[in-house]
Amino acid sequence: MRRRLAVIAVAALSLSACNANSSDGKEDKGGTEKGGTLSILTSASSVTLDPAKSQNLAITTLGLLVRRLTTWDIQPGKTAKVVPDLATDTGTPSDGGRTWTYRLKDNLKFSDGTAITSADIKYGVERSFAPELSGGLSYHKNLLVGNDGYKGPYGGQGLSGIETPDEKTVVFKLKVPYGDWPWLVSMPAFAPVPKAGDAGPQKYGQNPISSGPYQVESYQQGNSLKLKRNPNWDQAGDPVRTAGPDQIVFQLGQDSAVVAQRLIADSGEDRNAFGASFVPPAQLAQIQQNAGAKQRLVTSEPGALAYLALNVTRPGLQDLKVRQAIQYAVDKKAFQVASGGTVGGDIATTLITQGIAGRQQFDLYPADPSGDVAKAKQLIAETGRPAPTLTLLVENGATDVSQAQAIQQGLVRAGFTVNIKTADEEAVTAETTGANADYDLTLASWQPDFPSANGNIQPLFESTEVGNGGYNKSRYVNGEVDALIKQATGETDPARAQGLWAQADKRILQDAPVVPLIYTKNSFLHGSNVQNFFVAGFPAYPNYLKVSLKR
């Protein structure tokens, strides 16, 4: 249930040079040319290949390797759709939305040639409950019947909420009706895992048995992940993946500024590459002056919400008035400029992001984008105490640090003292999602895992997401909000659910546990040989499943 920028970057890639052994210039109906070696350049140093642990969107790295019951049909200019993948349809609900039945397509095979059966789906979902495999998207974990105390299949136990009446049929039993279930079964945990091929929770993720168009050829953490074709994948039964390149090489641990410079230069093998990390602001500015590179820049619609989380458990921030003062003191304009200016994103005032059905535009703390310092000072004065000294924890990347300084200078205007503390990405994630929270403020960014307001609100604000690896970085606990979330999650009528989510959005912001900053636009750069590279409205990431190379 979690998705952060950095996590998404993990999804990605690298680049490399080619040894093209391809069928020459064969085009199929979708205009996808086959062959070549695609390189994907990413700042992430590792890739989580175990489906149970992965937080990948359906259209990024793991989508190349494993199929799920459903997947996403993401095309330029079209709304995101959930479509059948291994299953014949997106699911048949019964019992008022509590039971979902799927039937597998015919002739499905793993990369080792064995048939994919319903038991493999069940086993894959069961694995996601194993404590050794925590960290993956977990929206389904609270919903399935029999989840209480369930610790995964390694102790020999099955999950009672999944039934497999025959080799082709899977039935999910949910505790509550859940209308967005077809989206949940597109997540990596719903990829098939053959029990016979699972050598253990620590080992499986090194070379997972593949069901998608590619399989792992080699993986060296911090260096590269190489994918080659899976001979047992059948294009005819998989309309979503076009599988253009013969080989895909992720170059891991690349500096994002260097990646951008290489792609701007567009020479040699880098013509067959794209960057999975966002183009940093400095290179964005450079690209604006370079017509050749500008054509190869793809910028998303406003997608993720970048926000400032206020740790409400800290002494300085327990007072609502102080948190409200921060809402006014923050300089969103400076943050936007530090994020790359108008190509970096649009000023945000709500938690539910643009493009999500049912979003209501409102602003509880109306002010100029640069903030309202007088109002902030007045709120601080009303507390009768001086503005507190706050520690702002951020990652140590150049963009993060300049964003942090933008926040700092905004708050300083209203009398706050802000100390910036930097740490590397993993340390920041561990501290902000772990039990020991030694920070007052932190910067975060959140893209819903599926196009529903549920994905905007629940992972960040439900009390169950505090300190246990969840992304409630504000440590915000409010019984009223929890009840609203529960009610909205169980609501099967979309319009009413949307109304409840909008209500939750407002209710949460009344308590000011976060400051919405901008709806970020993500910019990606690709080489001149890369085709079918696009970013649709949702999600704000390129669709790896369609990318191909000009032959």
Add this chain to the structure above:
Amino acid sequence: MNFDVRKDRWAAAGALTVALFLLAAAFAPVLCAIEGQDPYTYDLDALDSSGVPVGFGGGISADHWFGVEPLTGRDLFAIVVYGARTSLAVGAGATAVAVVLGVLIGTTAGFFGGWYDRVVSRTIDVLFGFPSLIFMIALGAIAPASVPRPLLVVAVVGAFGWPSIARVLRGQTLVLRTRTYVTAAVAMGAGPARVMRREILPNLRATIIVYATTLIPGMIGVEAALSFLGVGVAPPTPSWGRSIGDAIAWVGTDPMFLVFPGGALFLATLAFNVVGDGLRDALDTRTAG
């Protein structure tokens, strides 16, 4: 001793440059007040919609003498003169730490000898081969936020700077210890503390001055390197090293952002080195020991 630095034009130019930097650092608030800027205030109006400074040379104007910083619009002149404060203060502070440690450890090791000298000498050997920059980065990363950053940098950089001066002073002390006037003082009943203070240290003065001067640019460089790598003084405190680190990404679009802090660092380290060389020639310490 002959302190006539003035005979050496390079050294004189270096000393003048050092003096200018010291003045700029000391009067940074005054200079910025004259310009009407400070190094912390954002000026988003000086930037275009993608965060690049508007205008010639990175936004050079009557308001912003060196232009502005991309993405923030902070005044680059103010950043450079306040950065001089950071660099010179850290450079001088770390040098002071290194010299004090080096003098204490080096002279005592040379004077007392024995197992103490052997321990000190091996420690110095280890420290010379120690990957100190990596250690400093690690230390900077794990130090809690409550430790004041500039003090930490001074302490860490200084703690790794003493071996060179200690080794030289140990050697010189070994020689001085056998001089007849030292032997005479000991024979007349002077204790080790008095001999050290009255007979040894005065003879090491020139060496200490020269080494201290040549240590400063190295210390400034280390501070800049740490800030460049993001583990030096915390933002927004201006630092040449951090500005240079930030500016690397902007070379293509805003080269002046690199030129000003980079030029300041270059000039300051060069000037200190030239002064140090001049002092060494003037004090002739190479033959004194």
